[in-house]
Amino acid sequence: MKFKTFAMFVGPSVFLMLLFIAFPLVAVLLNSFQVTQPVFTTQEIETCSAGFLEQSCTTEIKTIPVLDENGDTVTTTEWVGLSSYANVLGGDRLTRALSNFDFGELLRIDFWKALRFTLTFTLITLPFVLGLGLAIAVVVNNATRAVKGPVIFVSLLPFIITPVIGALSIRWLFYGDGIATVWLEAMFDTDLAVAANGWAVEFLMMFYRVWHVAPFAFVIFYAGLQTVNQDTLESAVIDGASRWERLRYVVIPHLMPLIVFITLIHLMDAYRAFEEVIGFSSESQRITLQYLTYDYLQPDDAGNRQISSASASAMLTMIGVVILLAAPLRRTWRDHKGA
Amino acid sequence: MLMKRLALAGAFALSATTAMADCAFENDVEVKSLSAGFEAWKAVTDAMAECGNFSAELDQEFRTKQPAAFAADPSLYAIGGVSNGTITPLLNEGTIRPLDDLVEKYGQNLTPNQLIRVDGDIMAIAMMVNTQHLMYRKDIFEELGLEVPTTYDEVLEVAAAIQEAGVVEYPLGATMKSGWNLAQDFNNMFLGYGGTFYNDDSTPAVNSEAGIKALETMKALTEYMDPEYLVSDSTYVQQQFQQGKIAMANLWGSRGGAMDDPAESDVVGKVGSAAAPVAMEGGAPATTLWWDGIVVAKNIPDETAEAAFRVAMEGLDTDMVQGANEDAIWLIPGYEPNEMAQGAIATATADPTPISYPSTSQMGLMHTAIGNELDAFFTGDRSAEETLAAIEESYTAAAKEAGLLE
Numbered sequence: 001m002k003f004k005t006f007a008m009f010v011g012p013s014v015f016l017m018l019l020f021i022a023f024p025l026v027a028v029l030l031n032s033f034q035v036t037q038p039v040f041t042t043q044e045i046e047t048c049s050a051g052f053l054e055q056s057c058t059t060e061i062k063t064i065p066v067l068d069e070n071g072d073t074v075t076t077t078e079w080v081g082l083s084s085y086a087n088v089l090g091g092d093r094l095t096r097a098l099s100n101f102d103f104g105e106l107l108r109i110d111f112w113k114a115l116r117f118t119l120t121f122t123l124i125t126l127p128f129v130l131g132l133g134l135a136i137a138v139v140v141n142n143a144t145r146a147v148k149g150p151v152i153f154v155s156l157l158p159f160i161i162t163p164v165i166g167a168l169s170i171r172w173l174f175y176g177d178g179i180a181t182v183w184l185e186a187m188f189d190t191d192l193a194v195a196a197n198g199w200a201v202e203f204l205m206m207f208y209r210v211w212h213v214a215p216f217a218f219v220i221f222y223a224g225l226q227t228v229n230q231d232t233l234e235s236a237v238i239d240g241a242s243r244w245e246r247l248r249y250v251v252i253p254h255l256m257p258l259i260v261f262i263t264l265i266h267l268m269d270a271y272r273a274f275e276e277v278i279g280f281s282s283e284s285q286r287i288t289l290q291y292l293t294y295d296y297l298q299p300d301d302a303g304n305r306q307i308s309s310a311s312a313s314a315m316l317t318m319i320g321v322v323i324l325l326a327a328p329l330r331r332t333w334r335d336h337k338g339a
Numbered sequence: 340m341l342m343k344r345l346a347l348a349g350a351f352a353l354s355a356t357t358a359m360a361d362c363a364f365e366n367d368v369e370v371k372s373l374s375a376g377f378e379a380w381k382a383v384t385d386a387m388a389e390c391g392n393f394s395a396e397l398d399q400e401f402r403t404k405q406p407a408a409f410a411a412d413p414s415l416y417a418i419g420g421v422s423n424g425t426i427t428p429l430l431n432e433g434t435i436r437p438l439d440d441l442v443e444k445y446g447q448n449l450t451p452n453q454l455i456r457v458d459g460d461i462m463a464i465a466m467m468v469n470t471q472h473l474m475y476r477k478d479i480f481e482e483l484g485l486e487v488p489t490t491y492d493e494v495l496e497v498a499a500a501i502q503e504a505g506v507v508e509y510p511l512g513a514t515m516k517s518g519w520n521l522a523q524d525f526n527n528m529f530l531g532y533g534g535t536f537y538n539d540d541s542t543p544a545v546n547s548e549a550g551i552k553a554l555e556t557m558k559a560l561t562e563y564m565d566p567e568y569l570v571s572d573s574t575y576v577q578q579q580f581q582q583g584k585i586a587m588a589n590l591w592g593s594r595g596g597a598m599d600d601p602a603e604s605d606v607v608g609k610v611g612s613a614a615a616p617v618a619m620e621g622g623a624p625a626t627t628l629w630w631d632g633i634v635v636a637k638n639i640p641d642e643t644a645e646a647a648f649r650v651a652m653e654g655l656d657t658d659m660v661q662g663a664n665e666d667a668i669w670l671i672p673g674y675e676p677n678e679m680a681q682g683a684i685a686t687a688t689a690d691p692t693p694i695s696y697p698s699t700s701q702m703g704l705m706h707t708a709i710g711n712e713l714d715a716f717f718t719g720d721r722s723a724e725e726t727l728a729a730i731e732e733s734y735t736a737a738a739k740e741a742g743l744l745e
Contacts, residue, residue: 037742049695050465050630052687193566284517284714302703303428
C-alpha cells in the first residue's frame with residue numbers, strides 16, 4: 001500500500017484519537033500538577049433565614065469568593081508539583097501509617113482502601129471469568145444442534161443487561177428482606193444482614209462481575225472452538241486421550257491467544273470498576289479507584305469540587321492499569337516476535 | 340379510526356388543562372425551572388404551569404446541575420428551586436439576582452418571613468420549612484404505655500422497652516446512608532451537643548467533646564436499628580415505617596404525608612410526630628432547620644426575570660396551598676397545619692431553637708469530609724477520636740485545595 005493511501009485511511013482515526021484520548025490525557029496530567037482556586041475574602045454578612053413563624057437573622061463573618069466587574073469568580077492557578085498526588089495517597093496519614101508499620105491504618109486511607117479492593121476484585125474475578133466462559137463454551141459446543149440456539153441466547157443474557165440494572169437486581173435479591181435473603185434465613189434459621197457485612201458485599205460485587213462478564217468470554221471462546229483442528233482432536237482420541245486431556249493439551253493451547261486477549265480486556269475493565277459501587281451502595285464498605293476519582297469530582301452543596309485531586313487520582317489509576325497490563329502485554333509481544 | 344380517537348383524546352386533554360388554569364395572567368415569555376423532585380415541588384410547579392409557557396424539570400440531581408446551568412449566559416433556567424444548603428454556590432458565584440424590585444411590584448402576598456435576605460438584599464423566596472424530627476407509632480406507644488421521648492437518653496430507654504416487647508422488627512430507623520445522609524445525621528447530633536464545625540479562620544473544630552458525644556450517642560442508637568443502616572436513606576426509612584417494621588425515627592417532615600397514604604402505607608393514622616429530641620439538657624433539639632424556596636437567575640433578560648417571578652408568585656399562592664396542604668409545612672398564607680406537621684412546628688419553635696443549616700463554603704467541605712470518614716467508625720474499623728481526627732485531616736486537605744486555608 002502506498003504511504004499516501006495508508007495515511008488517508010488511518011488519518012481520521014489518528015486525528016480522533018489525538019482529539020479524544022491524547023489531548024484530554026495531557027489536560028488531566030497538567031491539571032494534576034496545578035490547583036485553580038477562587039480568591040476568597042472575608043466579610044461580615046447578615047443572613048436572614050426562614051423560621052416557622054418568624055425569621056432568624058444572624059450576622060457572621062463569611063468567607064466568600066471575589067467577583068470581578070463581569071460577575072465572574074476571580075481565580076488563581078498555581079503549580080503545586082506533586083502535592084495533589086501526596087494528597088490523594090494520604091499525606092501525613094500515609095507517612096504516619098508507614099513509619100508505624102500500621103497496616104490497618106494504611107487501609108483506612110481512601111486511596112489504599114480502594115486499591116486493595118480494586119486489586120482483589122480484579123485478580124479474583126479473572127480466573128472465574130476465564131474458567132466459567134470456557135466451561136460454557138465447551139458445554140454449548142457439545143450440545144445438540146437443536147438446543148444450541150436457545151442455550152447461546154440464555155447464556156448471553158447477563159451480558160446484554162445494562163450493568164447498573166444487573167447490579168441492582170442482584171442487590172435486591174440480597175439486601176434488606178430480599179428474596180434470596182429470606183430463603184437463606186429460613187433455610188439456616190438465622191437473621192442475615194448482607195449489606196452490614198463488608199465481606200458479604202465484596203463477594204456479591206465479585207459474583208455480579210463474573211455473572212456479567214463470563215458471557216463475553218464465552219462468545220470469544222466459542223468462536224475459537226470452531227477453529228480447533230479436528231484432525232488433531234481425532235488423532236488425540238485414537239491415541240487414547242481422555243476428554244480432559246484433549247482439553248488440556250489440544251484445545252487450551254489452541255485458545256491461548258484468546259485467553260490472553262480476554263485477560264487483557266478483563267484486567268482493564270475490572271480495574272476501572274465503578275458501577276458495582278453505585279449498584280450495591282457499597283461506599284461505606286468497599287470503594288474502587290474509579291469511584292474515588294468520581295467522588296473527588298462530585299461537587300458538594302457549596303459547589304466545591306477537587307479537580308486537581310481527581311486528576312491525580314485518575315493518573316494513578318492509569319498508571320495502575322499500565323503496570324497490571326505489563327505482564328500479559330510482554331508475553332504477547334514475545335509471542336509476536338517469536339512468530 | 341385510531342388516529343381520530345387519539346386526536347379526540349388530545350383535544351380533551353387540552354381542554355382539561357385550560358379548564359384547570361386559573362392563573363391571574365397569561366404568560367407569553369418562555370420560563371423554565373429546575374428544582375428537586377419531592378411532592379411539594381410537584382404541587383408548586385404544577386400551579387406555575389397554569390400560566391402557560393412554563394416547563395419544569397424536577398430532578399434529584401439538581402444540586403450538581405444548578406450551579407453550572409445558572410452560570411451559563413444566558414442561564415439555562417429562569418427559576419431555580421433551592422434550599423438553604425444548595426443556595427451557597429449560586430450566591431458565591433453571583434448567578435442569581437436580588438429580588439427587591441420584583442417583590443415590591445408583584446410580591447404583595449408574601450409574608451416577611453418568606454423573604455430570604457443576604458446582606459440586606461432579598462435573594463430568595465422561601466415557600467416551606469423542613470426539618471428532621473421524631474416520628475413514632477402512636478398505637479405501639481399507647482399499647483406499651485410509653486411516654487414520647489424528648490431526649491436521646493429517653494429514646495434509648497423507650498427503644499429498649501419496644502425491643503423487649505418485640506412488637507416490631509427494629510425499634511429505631513435512621514437516615515444513615517453512607518455519605519450525605521450519614522453526615523447530616525451526625526451534624527444534627529453534633530449541633531445538639533452544642534458543637535461548632537469550624538473556627539473563624541476556617542480551621543476545623545469537630546474534634547471536640549461534642550463530636551465524641553455525638554458519635555457515642557449515634558453508636559448507641561444503632562444497636563436498635565436494622566444492621567443494614569448504612570444503606571438506609573429517607574425513602575428506606577419511610578418504607579420501614581409504612582411496612583410496620585420500625586416504631587420510631589428522626590425523619591424529614593416532608594416525608595410525613597407518605598405515612599398516611601393508603602396506597603402505600605400499612606400504618607395510616609398510626610404515625611404521630613413530636614419535636615426532635617434534645618441531645619443534652621437545656622440544649623436545642625438535635626436537628627437543623629431548612630427552608631426550600633425559589634431563586635431567579637441573573638443571566639437572563641429583565642423581562643424574562645419579571646415573567647419568571649410573576650409565574651413563581653402564582654405557584655406560591657394560597658390556591659396552590661389549599662390543593663396541597665399535606666405536602667409540606669408551607670410558609671404561605673392559607674396553610675393549615677395538620678397533625679403530622681405538629682412535630683416539625685414544635686421543633687422549629689422550640690426554645691432554644693435549632694439553627695438553620697449553615698450555607699457556607701466551609702460547611703460544604705465539612706459535610707463531605709464527615710460523610711467520607713464516618714463509615715469506618717460505624718463499621719468498627721476506627722475509634723471515635725481517630726474518626727474525628729480523620730475528618731479534620733480530610734477537611735483540611737480539601738480546604739487547602741479549595742483555597743479556604745493556606
